[in-house]
Amino acid sequence: MTSVRTRIAGMALFVPAIFILSVLFVYPFFRSFIGSFRVNNHWGLQNYLTVMDLYKGDILYTLAISLASLLILLIFAIILGGFLRLKQNTVLEFLFKIPLFIPFVVVGHAMRVFLAPHGTLNAVLAALGLVNLQNPPSLAFSATGIVIALTWKNLSFALLMMMGAFRSIDDSYIEASYNMGAKSLRTIVSVLMPMAKGAIAVSAVLIFTSMIGSFSIPIMLGAGNGPQMAMVDLYYQIVYQNNYGAANALGVISYLLSMGAAIYYLRMVTTHER
Amino acid sequence: MNAKLKLFLKFLGYACAIFVIFGPISSIVLWSLAQKWYWPHLFPQELGLFYWQKVLGGNIMHSLALSFYIAILVTLLTLLFTVPMSYLLARYKIPAKGLILTLFLLPQAFPQLPVFTNAMVLLYRWDLVGTMPGVVLIHLVGALVYSVWTLVSVFRSIPIALEEAAINVGASKLRVFFTIALPNAIPGIIAASLLVFLYSLDEFTGTLLIGSPFITTMPIYMYKTAMGYEMQVAAITALLLMLPGLLLLFLIEKYLKSQYLATFGRG
Amino acid sequence: MDISITGLSKSYTTRKKVLSDIDLTFQAGSFTAILGPSGCGKTTLMRCISGFLNVDQGVIRFGDQEVTHLPPQKRGTAMVFQNYALWPHMTVYENIAYGLKIRKYSKQEIEKKILAILETVEIDTQDVKKRYPSQYSGGQQQRIALARALVLEPKLLLLDEPLSNLDAKVRQRLRVEIRKIQKDLGITAVYVTHDQDEALSMADQIVLMNEGKIEQIGSPENIYKHPQSYFAAQFIGTSNSLQVEYRDGAFYIGQQLIYIPQSPPALNKMSYDLVIRSKDARVTQDRELESELLSFQGILRESLFTGSGYRHWLEVERQDIYIESEENIPEKGLCFVQIPREKYFLYSREEAI
Numbered sequence: 001m002t003s004v005r006t007r008i009a010g011m012a013l014f015v016p017a018i019f020i021l022s023v024l025f026v027y028p029f030f031r032s033f034i035g036s037f038r039v040n041n042h043w044g045l046q047n048y049l050t051v052m053d054l055y056k057g058d059i060l061y062t063l064a065i066s067l068a069s070l071l072i073l074l075i076f077a078i079i080l081g082g083f084l085r086l087k088q089n090t091v092l093e094f095l096f097k098i099p100l101f102i103p104f105v106v107v108g109h110a111m112r113v114f115l116a117p118h119g120t121l122n123a124v125l126a127a128l129g130l131v132n133l134q135n136p137p138s139l140a141f142s143a144t145g146i147v148i149a150l151t152w153k154n155l156s157f158a159l160l161m162m163m164g165a166f167r168s169i170d171d172s173y174i175e176a177s178y179n180m181g182a183k184s185l186r187t188i189v190s191v192l193m194p195m196a197k198g199a200i201a202v203s204a205v206l207i208f209t210s211m212i213g214s215f216s217i218p219i220m221l222g223a224g225n226g227p228q229m230a231m232v233d234l235y236y237q238i239v240y241q242n243n244y245g246a247a248n249a250l251g252v253i254s255y256l257l258s259m260g261a262a263i264y265y266l267r268m269v270t271t272h273e274r
Numbered sequence: 275m276n277a278k279l280k281l282f283l284k285f286l287g288y289a290c291a292i293f294v295i296f297g298p299i300s301s302i303v304l305w306s307l308a309q310k311w312y313w314p315h316l317f318p319q320e321l322g323l324f325y326w327q328k329v330l331g332g333n334i335m336h337s338l339a340l341s342f343y344i345a346i347l348v349t350l351l352t353l354l355f356t357v358p359m360s361y362l363l364a365r366y367k368i369p370a371k372g373l374i375l376t377l378f379l380l381p382q383a384f385p386q387l388p389v390f391t392n393a394m395v396l397l398y399r400w401d402l403v404g405t406m407p408g409v410v411l412i413h414l415v416g417a418l419v420y421s422v423w424t425l426v427s428v429f430r431s432i433p434i435a436l437e438e439a440a441i442n443v444g445a446s447k448l449r450v451f452f453t454i455a456l457p458n459a460i461p462g463i464i465a466a467s468l469l470v471f472l473y474s475l476d477e478f479t480g481t482l483l484i485g486s487p488f489i490t491t492m493p494i495y496m497y498k499t500a501m502g503y504e505m506q507v508a509a510i511t512a513l514l515l516m517l518p519g520l521l522l523l524f525l526i527e528k529y530l531k532s533q534y535l536a537t538f539g540r541g
Numbered sequence: 542m543d544i545s546i547t548g549l550s551k552s553y554t555t556r557k558k559v560l561s562d563i564d565l566t567f568q569a570g571s572f573t574a575i576l577g578p579s580g581c582g583k584t585t586l587m588r589c590i591s592g593f594l595n596v597d598q599g600v601i602r603f604g605d606q607e608v609t610h611l612p613p614q615k616r617g618t619a620m621v622f623q624n625y626a627l628w629p630h631m632t633v634y635e636n637i638a639y640g641l642k643i644r645k646y647s648k649q650e651i652e653k654k655i656l657a658i659l660e661t662v663e664i665d666t667q668d669v670k671k672r673y674p675s676q677y678s679g680g681q682q683q684r685i686a687l688a689r690a691l692v693l694e695p696k697l698l699l700l701d702e703p704l705s706n707l708d709a710k711v712r713q714r715l716r717v718e719i720r721k722i723q724k725d726l727g728i729t730a731v732y733v734t735h736d737q738d739e740a741l742s743m744a745d746q747i748v749l750m751n752e753g754k755i756e757q758i759g760s761p762e763n764i765y766k767h768p769q770s771y772f773a774a775q776f777i778g779t780s781n782s783l784q785v786e787y788r789d790g791a792f793y794i795g796q797q798l799i800y801i802p803q804s805p806p807a808l809n810k811m812s813y814d815l816v817i818r819s820k821d822a823r824v825t826q827d828r829e830l831e832s833e834l835l836s837f838q839g840i841l842r843e844s845l846f847t848g849s850g851y852r853h854w855l856e857v858e859r860q861d862i863y864i865e866s867e868e869n870i871p872e873k874g875l876c877f878v879q880i881p882r883e884k885y886f887l888y889s890r891e892e893a894i
Contacts, residue, residue: 006447010362017355017418018377024415025381028392035392091288094523095295101519102299103476105493106512109500110298113305113509120301123317124293152298213385216478220500231387238391251388262383269375435626438593439686443640443693444614453639457630 032255035248047249054233055250061227063257065143066211069150073158073207074200076151081162082188086174093163100156108220111149115139141223149217154207161206165199166192202264209261212254230254299516305509325506334511337495344491345474347410352417352470357463360425361455365437378422381415386479394483404488412480417470424469428462429455468522475518542569542604544590544697544729549599551582551589559585560753563599567697567731567746572723574732574740577750578776583733584701586750590731591699592616603696618697619690623705625682627674627689634670637689644693658692661722680711687719691726698723698730704739716743737777741765749773771888774816781862785813785887795858799837801887812890819865821884824853826870828877836879844869 039046084093099107114120117136125131139145169192177187193200218229228236230250237247255262305311306325308318362368363375381389390412394403402408432455440450478493485494492515500508549563560582567573575583588594590601592613601609608616627636634655641651659666662684664677674682683703690698700719704712720743723730734740740747741761749756749764749772757764757773768774775782785801786793788810792801828836839857850867855878864878 010366013358013362014368014374017359017422018374020355020411020414021377021381021418023396024393024411025389026377028389028396029380029384031392031395032388092291095291097523098295098520101472101516101523103478103493103515103519105476105478105497105500106302106515107298109496109508109512110302112500113301113505114298120297120304124297152294155294209383209385213387215385215387216497220497231385234387234391244391244395247391248388251385251391254385254388258384262380265379265383266376269372269379433624433626435622435624436628438613439620439622439626439628439689440639441593441613442591442618442620443689444643445639446614449643454628458628 029255032248032251035244036252039245047245050243050246051249051253054246055230058227058233059230059253061143062212062230065146065150065229066208069147069154069211070204070208072147072151073154074204076155077158077162077203078193078200079185079188081159081166082192083184084159084163085166085169085192086184086187093159096159097156099153100160102153104153104214104216105220107149107153108217111145111152111217111221112140115145115148141221143227145221146218146229149221150211150214153217154210157210158203158207161199161203162196165196165203169195205260205264209258212257302509302512305505306513308506326510329507329510334492334495334507334514337490337492337511338514340489341475341492344406344409344413345471348413348417348474349467349471351410351414352421353463353467355414356418356421356425357456357459358451360422361429361451361459363422364426364429365434365455375426378419381419382423386416387483390480390483397484403484404486406489409481409485409489409491412484413474413477415480416477417473420473421466421470424466425459425462428459428466431462432458472519472522476515542696542729543567544604545602546590547600547602549586549589549601550597551585551594552597558753560589560596563755565748565755565758567729569729570727571745572720572730572732572743573746573748574734574744575748575750576734576737576740577756579735581750582753583735583750585753587699587701587731587733590697591618591620616697617693617695618699619693619695621683621686621690621698621700621703623702625674625679625686627682627686629673629675631673632670633664633672633674633677633685636674636685637669637692640689640693654692655688658688661691661725662688663718664688678711679707680715683707683715687722691722691728696729698728700730700732702734703732705734705736712739719743741777749776751776766883768816768886771814771816771886774886774888775814778818779820779863779865781817781819781864783815783817783857783860783862785815787811787813794837794860797837797858799835801835802882803887806889814888814890816886816888817862817864817878817880818884819852819863822864822866822878822880824855824864824866824870825877825879826872826875829879831879833882834879835882835885836877838875838877841870841873841876843873 036047037043037045080092080096083089102110115138116122117138117140119140121139122131122136126136131137139148173191173195174187177191182190213231214229215231215235218232219235222228222232231254234247234250234254237243237250304318307321307323309322309324310320311318363371368374393412393415397403397408397411402411436458437450437454440454441447445453475491476493477491478497481489481491481494482497485491490498492511496508496511496515499511544567546563546565549560550558551560552558563586575586577583585594589596592608592611592615596609599609600607603616627633628639631639637655637658638651641654646654655669656666659669664681664684674685677685686703703719704715707715716739732740732743741764744761746758747761747764748758751772756776757769759767764773765777768777771782774780783794785799787806790809792799792803792813794815824841828838830836837857839855839862841853841855843854845852845854846869847865850865851869853864853866853870855862855864855876857878862878870876
């Protein structure tokens with residue numbers, strides 16, 4: 001029914017976006033696979049051996065930080081999201097949306113000064129008598145600092161996902177639970193959580209992936225020496241060592257760790273189109 | 275539980291939430307005003323706007339203008355490339371539609387840095403590293419993806435009967451798009467462009483790789499000053515950088531559906 | 542101009558046909574209701590007529606012109622949608638003017654036509670240039686949608702369950718008005734609905750559909766009084782059906798022998814469905830022996846007061862039926878059901894036992 005000319009005009013509308021994405025994402029994406037197996041113009045696994053040799057600890061460190069942040073976020077988001085579902089509170093909801101709108105680098109810097117030995121956190125804790133400022137603990141340039149910053153930045157995302165899932169649960173289920181005499185926390189744990197377990201799993205996967213790929217926060221908060229997160233290692237390999245092979249191998253490993261999210265998105269497309 | 279305890283707990287809850295959210299932000303506010311702040315003082319010895327005056331008169335203004343310029347350009351290009359395309363994706367049978375949608379998901383699913391380092395190699399070849407077009411292009415990658423997903427769902431949320439009613443009374447497909455679909459999609463398009471604008475304004479990873487050393491947007495400027503321990507300058511830059519996002523949050527809170535937000539703020 | 546459909550078939554997937562072998566004629570100026578349960582293909586049929594769906598087989602003609610493969614905008618039909626589909630970003634006036642502008646009418650003509658049609662559908666013309674559809678009630682919105690369709694003087698007006706989102710009172714009123722407007726304008730109309738009252742009260746012709754096929758075509762009276770299939774009988778009216786068996790030269794409900802004056806079937810054992818409308822039967826405590834009545838016994842379980850009368854729940858040979866009548870029966874227990882001869886319908890099951 002549609003004429004050939006309209007068809008061609010229609011297709012032309014797709015060209016710019018698809019071209020940009022193919023050239024600047026898809027092609028580089030596959031290039032990183034190829035590059036990871038190239039050593040001095042030969043094929044080989046040398047890059048992976050180098051990465052394993054240098055960064056095995058760092059990869060585990062990345063996993064540990066991502067999992068720790070994820071765990072904190074899930075607990076936070078389920079409990080706060082649950083309470084907000086049971087009792088609407090627009091103030092809190094709005095408050096916890098703020099981190100989403102603060103740029104990563106700003107979060108990185110804010111955490112540097114907030115968590116520094118004489119930063120605002122220690123000042124407040126000292127005022128409460130919890131910390132001795134003569135010998136203040138420093139959280140800024142440590143694993144804990146990174147976990148706090150990543151958690152803080154992802155608060156909104158985790159909460160939004162959870163609220164979305166909880167809101168789709170009908171009020172009557174909650175009322176039934178109250179009616180049986182359950183308290184709020186019990187309702188959250190035994191009604192809301194099981195009914196939203198699919199959505200919780202999806203948020204977990206997405207949050208985990210974004211943690212693995214996080215770069216700006218770790219580079220601003222990482223310790224000068226000691227373990228680094230994978231993306232920071234990758235950046236240093238490029239900038240200081242100019243070793244694209246090793247960087248790509250590290251990249252491919254990060255892709256593999258992100259497979260969960262990739263699978264989720266693929267399934268989303270297939271269900272979308274059915 | 276008695277009423278007093280309840281009130282106290284409620285108060286404590288709010289206090290905690292406010293501290294969690296504003297604690298980190300307050301630190302940079304404090305630093306931006308600190309004219310003199312030496313160890314081991316808990317608060318700056320001298321507060322003032324000295325650094326604000328100094329910074330706002332300096333080359334930060336150049337970065338600010340550059341950032342806005344890039345963000346506006348990226349937003350306009352993104353709208354141009356994605357509004358008609360998203361409409362077609364939402365409404366018509368397109369060959370290889372699944373493949374196209376998958377293409378627009380990849381950047382969401384995988385870490386950006388390793389891909390962008392490879393994109394950098396390509397852009398080097400074309401002499402685009404360290405140039406405006408290079409930075410705009412790398413911003414477009416994320417912006418396009420974000421925009422397509424938002425807009426496809428915006429167009430899908432318009433009842434198809436509205437368009438059928440127009441076709442039924444004799445409107446051509448082009449006319450239906452401009453007189454029915456587009457006007458009804460305006461709120462969604464505005465939301466999408468604001469978020470794309472913010473994305474470009476805040477973009478760090480791609481700009482660091484592709485823009486350096488000549489294109490210093492606000493996030494890069496902030497990063498450099500922070501790493502160079504220019505505490506006050508970094509703090510002021512950070513605050514300026516935060517402002518558009520917060521403004522956006524306050525202004526269009528009610529328009530932003532959480533489904534649009536869910537894909538935002540990653541990277 | 543008559544509108545005819547011959548041999549129309551449509552399937553979404555290769556396996557199942559949504560429409561098969563539809564043959565239909567809509568006479569010029571007539572009002573046809575396409576009636577059927579949800580999923581029967583009635584909406585698909587309408588979308589094929591309007592051109593929003595391509596047909597697999599068959600021919601659609603508007604008068605002498607074949608329109609089977611014409612795009613919707615070239616068919617000259619006008620649709621009224623279930624959810625009105627008024628454009629929310631345009632004023633009421635702009636909504637109605639839209640199609641006229643496409644047809645390049647002058648401003649004066651447009652204004653004249655719009656005012657006239659709004660009068661027809663009884664919408665106050667005063668501030669239609671300022672007000673948006675959302676400022677009107679559901680019933681008024683549907684009138685506006687009707688005006689938008691009618692202003693183009695379509696060859697065929699298609700209405701897709703236009704009243705199903707409205708509340709009962711508004712619905713009753715709009716039925717009468719839509720019918721009146723259609724008659725006054727002499728326009729050919731096709732009305733898709735799942736509501737039998739709507740179809741029976743509005744239409745000249747009813748097309749009863751089930752599972753993608755036409756079950757029966759006829760006037761409302763004809764459809765109601767002479768249902769030609771089991772489906773037609775039990776879909777129209779509030780009906781009960783009882784299993785009846787023919788064996789040893791007689792008809793039985795369970796163990797109960799009943800007298801049905803019908804020539805015996807060829808086989809000596811057959812299953813039948815007996816359909817009885819709730820309002821057509823009587824429940825009595827004494828059996829009147831009258832040859833004009835079909836009569837059998839049952840046990841009265843419960844009687845519910847319905848306002849205008851009573852609804853009696855009876856058990857007949859382990860099958861439940863519901864009979865409505867004006868009089869109450871105070872004593873539960875054994876009673877009799879009696880139905881005039883022309884008011885029950887017997888259909889043989891396809892497979893013989």
